[in-house]
Amino acid sequence: MRAAVVTFPGSNCDYDLYKAIQQVGGEASFVWHRERGLESYDAVLLPGGFSYGDYLRAGAIARMSPIMEDVVEFANNGGAVLGICNGFQILCEAGLLPGALVRNASLSFQSKDVRLRVERTDTLFTTGYTLGQTLRVPIAHGEGNYEADQRTLEQLETEGRVVFRYVDQAGETTEDANPNGSWHNIAGITNATGNVLGMMPHPERSMEQLLGSVDGVALFTSLGSNLAMLTN
Amino acid sequence: MSKADGAITEVPVSARAGDPPITPELVADHGLSEDEYERIQRIMGREPTFTELGVFSAMWSEHCGYKNSKRLLKLLPISAPWVIQGPGENAGVIDVGDGYALAFKIESHNHPSAVEPYQGAATGVGGILRDIFTMGARPVAVLDSLRFGDLTSGRVRYLFDGVVRGIGDYGNCVGIPNIGGEVAFDRGYEGNPIVNAMCLGLMKKEELITASASGVGNTLMAVGARTGRDGIHGATFASEELSEDSDESSRPQVQVGDPFTEKLLLEASLELIASGAITGIQDMGAAGITSSASEMAGRAGNGVEMEMSSVPVREKGMTPYEILLSESQERMLVVAEKGRENEVREILEKWELEAAEIGCVTDDGRFRILEDGLAVANIPALPLTDGCPTYEREGLESSEIQNLRNTDLSEHLIPEGDLTKTFLKLLGSPNVASKRWIYHQYDTTVRTATAVRPGGDSGVIRIRGTTRAIAATTDCNGRLVYLEPRTGAKIAMAEAARNLVCVGAVPTAVTNNLNFGNPLKSHIYYQLREAVLGMAEACDTFETPVTGGNVSLYNETDGRAIYPTPVIGMVGVIEDVEKITPQAFQRTGDIIVLLGTNTNEIGGSEYLYITASLVAGTPPAVNLDAERSLQQTVLEMNYELKIRSAHDCSEGGLACALAEAVLGDGDNPFGASITLDDQIRPVPLLFGEGQGRIIVSCDPLSLEAVLRIAKKHDVPAIQIGYVTEASEGFQITTREGMVSASLSKLSSTYFDTLSSLMTVTTASS
Numbered sequence: 001m002r003a004a005v006v007t008f009p010g011s012n013c014d015y016d017l018y019k020a021i022q023q024v025g026g027e028a029s030f031v032w033h034r035e036r037g038l039e040s041y042d043a044v045l046l047p048g049g050f051s052y053g054d055y056l057r058a059g060a061i062a063r064m065s066p067i068m069e070d071v072v073e074f075a076n077n078g079g080a081v082l083g084i085c086n087g088f089q090i091l092c093e094a095g096l097l098p099g100a101l102v103r104n105a106s107l108s109f110q111s112k113d114v115r116l117r118v119e120r121t122d123t124l125f126t127t128g129y130t131l132g133q134t135l136r137v138p139i140a141h142g143e144g145n146y147e148a149d150q151r152t153l154e155q156l157e158t159e160g161r162v163v164f165r166y167v168d169q170a171g172e173t174t175e176d177a178n179p180n181g182s183w184h185n186i187a188g189i190t191n192a193t194g195n196v197l198g199m200m201p202h203p204e205r206s207m208e209q210l211l212g213s214v215d216g217v218a219l220f221t222s223l224g225s226n227l228a229m230l231t232n
Numbered sequence: 233m234s235k236a237d238g239a240i241t242e243v244p245v246s247a248r249a250g251d252p253p254i255t256p257e258l259v260a261d262h263g264l265s266e267d268e269y270e271r272i273q274r275i276m277g278r279e280p281t282f283t284e285l286g287v288f289s290a291m292w293s294e295h296c297g298y299k300n301s302k303r304l305l306k307l308l309p310i311s312a313p314w315v316i317q318g319p320g321e322n323a324g325v326i327d328v329g330d331g332y333a334l335a336f337k338i339e340s341h342n343h344p345s346a347v348e349p350y351q352g353a354a355t356g357v358g359g360i361l362r363d364i365f366t367m368g369a370r371p372v373a374v375l376d377s378l379r380f381g382d383l384t385s386g387r388v389r390y391l392f393d394g395v396v397r398g399i400g401d402y403g404n405c406v407g408i409p410n411i412g413g414e415v416a417f418d419r420g421y422e423g424n425p426i427v428n429a430m431c432l433g434l435m436k437k438e439e440l441i442t443a444s445a446s447g448v449g450n451t452l453m454a455v456g457a458r459t460g461r462d463g464i465h466g467a468t469f470a471s472e473e474l475s476e477d478s479d480e481s482s483r484p485q486v487q488v489g490d491p492f493t494e495k496l497l498l499e500a501s502l503e504l505i506a507s508g509a510i511t512g513i514q515d516m517g518a519a520g521i522t523s524s525a526s527e528m529a530g531r532a533g534n535g536v537e538m539e540m541s542s543v544p545v546r547e548k549g550m551t552p553y554e555i556l557l558s559e560s561q562e563r564m565l566v567v568a569e570k571g572r573e574n575e576v577r578e579i580l581e582k583w584e585l586e587a588a589e590i591g592c593v594t595d596d597g598r599f600r601i602l603e604d605g606l607a608v609a610n611i612p613a614l615p616l617t618d619g620c621p622t623y624e625r626e627g628l629e630s631s632e633i634q635n636l637r638n639t640d641l642s643e644h645l646i647p648e649g650d651l652t653k654t655f656l657k658l659l660g661s662p663n664v665a666s667k668r669w670i671y672h673q674y675d676t677t678v679r680t681a682t683a684v685r686p687g688g689d690s691g692v693i694r695i696r697g698t699t700r701a702i703a704a705t706t707d708c709n710g711r712l713v714y715l716e717p718r719t720g721a722k723i724a725m726a727e728a729a730r731n732l733v734c735v736g737a738v739p740t741a742v743t744n745n746l747n748f749g750n751p752l753k754s755h756i757y758y759q760l761r762e763a764v765l766g767m768a769e770a771c772d773t774f775e776t777p778v779t780g781g782n783v784s785l786y787n788e789t790d791g792r793a794i795y796p797t798p799v800i801g802m803v804g805v806i807e808d809v810e811k812i813t814p815q816a817f818q819r820t821g822d823i824i825v826l827l828g829t830n831t832n833e834i835g836g837s838e839y840l841y842i843t844a845s846l847v848a849g850t851p852p853a854v855n856l857d858a859e860r861s862l863q864q865t866v867l868e869m870n871y872e873l874k875i876r877s878a879h880d881c882s883e884g885g886l887a888c889a890l891a892e893a894v895l896g897d898g899d900n901p902f903g904a905s906i907t908l909d910d911q912i913r914p915v916p917l918l919f920g921e922g923q924g925r926i927i928v929s930c931d932p933l934s935l936e937a938v939l940r941i942a943k944k945h946d947v948p949a950i951q952i953g954y955v956t957e958a959s960e961g962f963q964i965t966t967r968e969g970m971v972s973a974s975l976s977k978l979s980s981t982y983f984d985t986l987s988s989l990m991t992v993t994t995a996s997s
Contacts, residue, residue: 016679055492210809
């Protein structure tokens with residue numbers, strides 16, 4: 001897998017994502033937001049952080065970056081695009097994913113491990129998980145409260161585009177397990193064609209037991225092996 | 233601009249139109265004494281201009297000149313074979329093995345945070361990050377050491393909330409994990425909170441760069457944010473006492489932070505250093521351009537000349553005085569090699585940062601400031617940076633404290649009613665309870681290196697590509713320093729070292745932040761001197777030299793000083809990340825062993841504060857040699873993989889330490905069954921804060937080895953109980969009564985205290 005990790009001014013999880021790709025045997029490159037052209041990559045990853053300081057609105061300025069035209073084209077051509085945290089916010093701002101990520105219901109930044117339930121195991125990103133599996137993954141965001149209008153929510157649910165939900169230790173979608181107030185405990189969604197995934201939690205931080213969890217590894221290995229199958 | 237060869241040494245200095253005449257009142261307003269002013273006149277050979285007066289005032293403030301602390305600081309041990317850079321640079325640097333060096337330092341932002349908590353704390357984080365990356369190191373972790381008044385006060389909750397948000401928003405945005413620190417609440421800090429931020433940065437040894445203006449003819453460039461009128465004379469402000477009206481009138485002296493620009497500066501600076509196009513770089517921190525330029529010149533033994541009209545400013549009409557003394561944030565002074573300015577500019581442009589050539593390095597040793605080509609300040613650089621008078625004052629202990637120490641505490645040795653109730657009250661006190669409400673607002677896992685997150689004895693960051701890790705902690709119990717400064721400072725050192733060995737790290741070096749009151753008062757100077765002496769002794773015994781730090785004096789509001797609070801930031805090295813020891817118990821059936829001895833001491837304890845609102849008595853005795861043996865014992869047990877957990881006993885005593893060990897992070901708690909046989913009354917036994925104690929747990933098969941290792945080091949060790957299932961609850965039996973509680977009760981008491989106190993605030997404000 002040749003993966004482009006797009007760095008915007010203010011991205012701060014680009015390095016972590018780069019290392020995660022390397023760990024699963026992929027080839028990662030940093031692509032500065034003013035560069036152009038993504039044709040040579042198999043996947044495009046938008047990292048977390050605070051692009052442009054989250055000034056104005058998280059992701060609102062980054063989505064104007066020159067590279068974003070290419071990201072949109074890459075996605076529209078069916079390319080695999082993964083946005084994590086700020087990357088998810090940018091994907092929503094860019095219109096590649098529906099809805100918006102607004103201020104956490106608690107009104108404060110939330111940084112802790114959460115549990116996620118895997119809702120789909122037939123996407124490019126999740127074939128390595130089992131359906132209903134509970135993952136332990138950190139979150140770290142102030143604006144991760146997923147909102148969308150009723151029709152969009154219904155559409156997401158009926159089309160099965162919710163890939164991850166916040167759950168408690170028992171795997172239930174309780175209110176207490178929801179760290180930011182997201183509708184339907186939504187932690188991650190795909191676009192209609194399933195090639196674009198946005199998620200608030202950080203699988204790239206769950207790659208080693210030393211750091212607390214290895215539950216993110218399967219996401220990157222899934223992506224790598226699915227892309228390998230597609231190219232062959 | 234005059235030539236860089238320094239041929240012009242005697243540029244006539246003209247008084248600027250519009251500058252006020254120098255009067256004794258003006259001199260006093262600048263925080264300079266008559267003697268100091270006379271000294272300035274002698275150095276100058278004439279009366280200084282208004283601009284020059286401002287420059288001296290900032291450089292000779294306590295904040296920059298350390299005039300009341302320098303002589304005491306000389307008493308601290310500063311060298312060891314692993315010290316690469318001792319005090320005097322932007323940050324200390326030590327060798328941590330495998331070719332890596334660690335830059336680290338702690339710094340205070342107390343005064344700004346008292347006036348504007350959010351920005352005050354945020355800019356404190358910004359400043360300390362810059363101190364680290366200007367050494368060539370990438371910041372990899374921050375810790376913060378905070379003190380506030382009691383949370384019953386609405387004002388205190390406002391300060392606490394603002395400080396935590398400020399630290400969080402800044403560090404989160406730049407993307408540096410917060411790995412720990414500490415916070416305490418006590419009326420002794422009402423009105424004058426303490427906000428100390430510590431940063432650690434890693435680099436390859438050869439990447440080290442120092443902040444000196446070397447190479448005559450090299451170009452000085454101002455980089456980053458533009459200079460505005462914010463924070464003018466912040467350094468002088470930080471060296472004064474606060475008063476009731478400091479709130480409104482001082483707000484313009486507080487700077488505003490922009491973490492986004494900081495992140496760009498960080499990346500650009502590391503790229504600049506790697507390019508080799510620059511010879512020096514320094515943050516324009518306290519006293520802005522003035523201190524960065526004069527200090528860099530001073531270190532190289534050179535001079536500097538700068539043209540004020542070339543400095544990018546935020547608003548028109550700024551005078552040289554204002555430009556020189558502005559403390560606008562996120563600015564750096566860079567010394568570019570002559571002829572490589574464009575290379576510097578290209579790197580900065582990539583990061584969307586401004587850079588302007590504002591002057592050059594000269595060989596005449598002068599700090600010369602021009603405005604449109606006319607000199608408005610021309611000062612010999614060395615006396616400016618090193619000529620600040622230093623004072624040794626008379627120190628006398630106040631009788632008030634002697635009386636507090638002699639308070640008869642015997643009535644408090646008897647518990648008031650139920651032991652379990654008292655225990656839960658103590659466990660739920662904001663000083664003991666979980667600080668989760670704070671660190672859940674800080675990104676602790678970004679950069680994927682955090683092996684131990686906040687909430688444990690120390691935070692741990694692994695060094696990628698090696699098997700090594702760095703542990704760090706901050707500690708100081710101000711109450712104990714208040715009651716007996718020398719003992720209190722030793723305890724702070726001892727606790728810090730215990731916190732490090734508990735995770736398996738060898739205590740290696742120290743950065744300190746001396747937060748005290750007004751040193752001109754003899755009882756405050758006494759505290760300062762005694763604390764430094766205590767610290768020095770402990771640094772010697774533990775072989776942990778001081779590599780730098782910060783002094784924050786004049787922490788007083790309306791004449792009342794804070795508790796003397798010499799915060800110790802200690803770092804340690806872990807050679808094998810696989811051997812990190814957790815704080816929490818790990819397995820049912822494991823044996824719990826207490827290392828050290830329980831004592832009959834209760835002075836200065838949290839128990840006295842919450843049950844009798846007392847800060848009194850003699851602090852617990854501390855034996856540095858015994859502490860050293862204890863440290864080595866735990867490290868050896870860790871090294872030989874004989875223990876499954878280790879946790880230090882501190883605030884709240886043995887009972888609270890045991891509760892913390894059963895609870896862990898709350899996800900998978902255990903129970904414990906403990907029997908204490910000591911002939912000591914239950915209050916001091918359970919809640920006393922006797923020093924030199926660590927609780928370890930081990931597999932029953934390892935017990936013999938654990939006891940043998942302790943014996944080898946002459947450290948008392950006794951089996952006090954075993955780990956049980958959470959459903960079996962938490963019990964401590966003593967000769968005169970017991971503590972017994974369910975894990976759900978422990979958990980809610982420990983984890984929910986701070987959040988419920990702070991949620992009430994939001995609802996009612």
